[in-house]
Amino acid sequence: MALTFFKRSPKAILQRSRDDYATKMRLKYAPYYHAMEAQKGTSIRLDGRDMIMLSSNDYLGLSFHPKVIETGQKAMSQWGTSPTGARPSNGSRLYHTDLEQKLADFLGREACHIHAAGYLSCLTSVAAFAQKGDVILADKNIHSCLWDGVRLSMATVERFSHNNPSDLRDIVETVDSRRGKMLVIEGVYSMEGHIARMPEIIGIGEEFGCFSVVDDAHGFGVLGRQGRGTVDHFGLNDQVDIICGSMSKSLASTGGFIAASREIIEYLRTNSKQTIFSAAVPPSQAAVASAALDVMQEEPEHHERLWRNTKRYTNILKSLGLDIWESETPAVPIVLGSREAVYRFWQALLEKGVFTVMSIAPAVPPGKDLIRTAVSALHTEDQIDQIGEAMTYAVKKL
Numbered sequence: 001m002a003l004t005f006f007k008r009s010p011k012a013i014l015q016r017s018r019d020d021y022a023t024k025m026r027l028k029y030a031p032y033y034h035a036m037e038a039q040k041g042t043s044i045r046l047d048g049r050d051m052i053m054l055s056s057n058d059y060l061g062l063s064f065h066p067k068v069i070e071t072g073q074k075a076m077s078q079w080g081t082s083p084t085g086a087r088p089s090n091g092s093r094l095y096h097t098d099l100e101q102k103l104a105d106f107l108g109r110e111a112c113h114i115h116a117a118g119y120l121s122c123l124t125s126v127a128a129f130a131q132k133g134d135v136i137l138a139d140k141n142i143h144s145c146l147w148d149g150v151r152l153s154m155a156t157v158e159r160f161s162h163n164n165p166s167d168l169r170d171i172v173e174t175v176d177s178r179r180g181k182m183l184v185i186e187g188v189y190s191m192e193g194h195i196a197r198m199p200e201i202i203g204i205g206e207e208f209g210c211f212s213v214v215d216d217a218h219g220f221g222v223l224g225r226q227g228r229g230t231v232d233h234f235g236l237n238d239q240v241d242i243i244c245g246s247m248s249k250s251l252a253s254t255g256g257f258i259a260a261s262r263e264i265i266e267y268l269r270t271n272s273k274q275t276i277f278s279a280a281v282p283p284s285q286a287a288v289a290s291a292a293l294d295v296m297q298e299e300p301e302h303h304e305r306l307w308r309n310t311k312r313y314t315n316i317l318k319s320l321g322l323d324i325w326e327s328e329t330p331a332v333p334i335v336l337g338s339r340e341a342v343y344r345f346w347q348a349l350l351e352k353g354v355f356t357v358m359s360i361a362p363a364v365p366p367g368k369d370l371i372r373t374a375v376s377a378l379h380t381e382d383q384i385d386q387i388g389e390a391m392t393y394a395v396k397k398l
């Protein structure tokens with residue numbers, strides 16, 4: 001028995017984890033995984049200091065809305081804390097189907113399915129429909145969850161230049177017309193804040209018979225009538241097959257959704273492993289999203305303030321000569337081009353009480369290293385003034 005001790009082989013995977021350069025650098029410079037000690041709206045407390053949050057995705061600022069909070073609390077009392085299972089087996093409740101119908105109606109779709117994470121909804125929007133032998137035409141800058149969906153699908157992938165319809169056309173023209181084709185884009189690109197050139201891109205997709213998937217995690221709540229999103233903004237609802245997105249941004253909750261025709265949603269419920277084998281959305285989170293959806297339609301002031309704040313903030317950045325990558329939305333990058341510059345800028349903002357997030361290559365294209373910021377309807381005029389002062393200071397530190 002004792003001999004087995006000497007026979008043990010070294011664990012290559014454990015050693016690789018120990019040696020990982022990216023992890024060592026992350027622990028050395030500590031730019032991520034900051035745990036805030038307190039939060040109220042866009043005010044946070046970090047390491048004992050009060051700060052302004054400038055990188056949350058709470059675009060409409062509904063995560064502290066009294067009605068939204070109360071509805072979430074009541075749902076937990078009524079339904080308990082967990083669905084305790086997956087939707088096809090024991091995990092379906094009326095609160096799921098009610099929210100799905102409400103989202104479908106809002107988006108002008110027949111049906112909807114919700115998942116416990118936006119990542120799951122978007123991943124499975126690709127993985128459940130494309131398969132080996134198909135061709136997926138994907139914008140180069142789509143989110144990691146969509147890339148994971150592409151990989152899981154086993155389809156062939158063709159990437160086209162970011163938001164570039166003519167490149168898409170050049171590529172799709174070379175694809176065998178008999179193959180199943182899927183077009184995958186975002187409505188609003190999460191890092192860049194760009195609005196997809198949807199009329200041209202979706203138009204090409206329709207011309208060549210592509211099944212289209214639009215991840216509108218950052219367009220929902222932000223664009224379109226009452227925040228119906230990018231597809232509504234362009235009036236293209238009858239040309240897009242799937243709109244997927246997240247409930248963790250404008251809907252102030254967690255989870256994700258897929259809205260489509262009834263036949264597409266029923267196919268998903270039969271074939272998507274992520275739908276069949278993962279626990280359903282918990283009661284409080286569904287209730288929060290449902291209440292936030294009501295507020296979006298009843299109180300237009302949040303949407304109006306979001307856009308007022310966005311204009312004010314981006315004007316400040318432009319007046320300082322900062323490169324915002326032509327962002328047109330509340331998702332605003334500050335492109336600095338190297339990880340060193342990004343780190344200095346991020347630290348200077350932190351010093352002045354403004355919390356942001358660094359995004360460096362390979363998370364962004366080489367030379368596009370950036371600070372990711374996002375505006376919320378909850379930012380006050382005073383906070384935007386303070387942010388402006390912090391930006392002025394950080395520019396001097398470059």
Ligand SMILES: Cc1ncc(COP(=O)(O)O)c(C=O)c1O
Nearest residue numbers: 117118119122143190217246248
């Ligand atoms: C474009 C996009 N899609 C999907 C997701 C995933 O959503 P969630 O964080 O709710 O899982 C994100 C999250 O950042 C995103 O930016």
